[in-house]
Amino acid sequence: MITKMTHVSIYVLDQDRAYDFYTNKLGFKVITDAPMPDGDRWITVCPPEQPGFEIILSPITRGIFSEETVKALKELVEKGTFGVGLFTCNDIFATYEELKAKGVEFTKAPKKEFYGTEALFKDDSGNWFSLAQLV
Amino acid sequence: MTDEQYPKIYFYRRLVQAKLFIDTHYADKIDLDNIADEAYFSKFHFIREFKSIYRKTPHQYLIFVRIEKAMELLKTGIPVSEVCYSVGFESLSSFSGLFKRIVGMTPSFYIVQHQQIKAQMVKSPLTFIPGCFAEKNGWIKK
Numbered sequence: 001m002i003t004k005m006t007h008v009s010i011y012v013l014d015q016d017r018a019y020d021f022y023t024n025k026l027g028f029k030v031i032t033d034a035p036m037p038d039g040d041r042w043i044t045v046c047p048p049e050q051p052g053f054e055i056i057l058s059p060i061t062r063g064i065f066s067e068e069t070v071k072a073l074k075e076l077v078e079k080g081t082f083g084v085g086l087f088t089c090n091d092i093f094a095t096y097e098e099l100k101a102k103g104v105e106f107t108k109a110p111k112k113e114f115y116g117t118e119a120l121f122k123d124d125s126g127n128w129f130s131l132a133q134l135v
Numbered sequence: 136m137t138d139e140q141y142p143k144i145y146f147y148r149r150l151v152q153a154k155l156f157i158d159t160h161y162a163d164k165i166d167l168d169n170i171a172d173e174a175y176f177s178k179f180h181f182i183r184e185f186k187s188i189y190r191k192t193p194h195q196y197l198i199f200v201r202i203e204k205a206m207e208l209l210k211t212g213i214p215v216s217e218v219c220y221s222v223g224f225e226s227l228s229s230f231s232g233l234f235k236r237i238v239g240m241t242p243s244f245y246i247v248q249h250q251q252i253k254a255q256m257v258k259s260p261l262t263f264i265p266g267c268f269a270e271k272n273g274w275i276k277k
Contacts, residue, residue, distance in 0.1 A: 007265060034260035036274055042264050056268070064271055093143070094188045097151040 009056045013125040021124040092133035149174040161200045162223040210249045215242040
């Protein structure tokens with residue numbers, strides 16, 4: 001029986017920039033920032049109240065992809081192909097105003113839905129997320 | 136709904152500005168009465184509304200931010216006394232007491248613990264990574 005999800009990968013175009021975005025703009029905590037043998041960094045962050053859920057900020061340059069795949073994946077990420085997940089908050093209007101003030105790009109302002117109030121924003125690479133205050 | 140239409144937009148903006156003010160000026164001697172004035176609230180109304188959104192009073196939030204920043208600085212190995220004053224505390228004993236109460240260990244022990252983790256991360260980084268990811272990335276052989 002599966003009980004929890006502990007790690008998820010997000011492909012980012014620039015690890016340093018993503019680190020800044022997820023920590024300084026979204027306010028996430030760094031769990032691991034370890035240098036790897038090939039010069040890459042293993043960086044995981046988590047939402048402040050969810051330390052057991054690690055979001056891996058994965059660069060698209062690793063050896064697992066062919067050059068062709070790297071190019072294609074970067075293009076797809078950049079043009080906002082991937083909707084990665086949904087973050088929840090206690091007060092969506094306050095969170096929306098705060099993130100906007102910090103320069104986070106929203107593609108949808110908070111809107112009442114049957115399950116709560118939801119907005120959409122993009123990270124610095126182009127990945128998009130839902131931000132919701134659930135009912 | 137556009138972002139100009141949701142309820143109490145100016146109310147939210149004023150509270151968020153107050154929170155961001157604390158986020159950026161935590162190291163200064165912050166007078167919370169002034170923040171309430173800046174946000175066009177009476178002091179008690181401000182405290183009540185701030186707490187309704189952030190689940191902490193402005194004062195509790197200021198302490199929270201200072202301790203969070205202190206943890207970040209201590210992780211880099213900066214001495215406790217330097218960290219204490221640079222995040223806005225005026226007394227080393229009150230900083231250490233609050234830190235221990237909130238974090239569960241003294242600032243000095245926190246430094247030691249994080250220096251050990253950091254050293255371990257440099258020495259054996261692969262012990263911090265699930266093996267499947269390390270293998271997939273070519274950092275360990277199958």
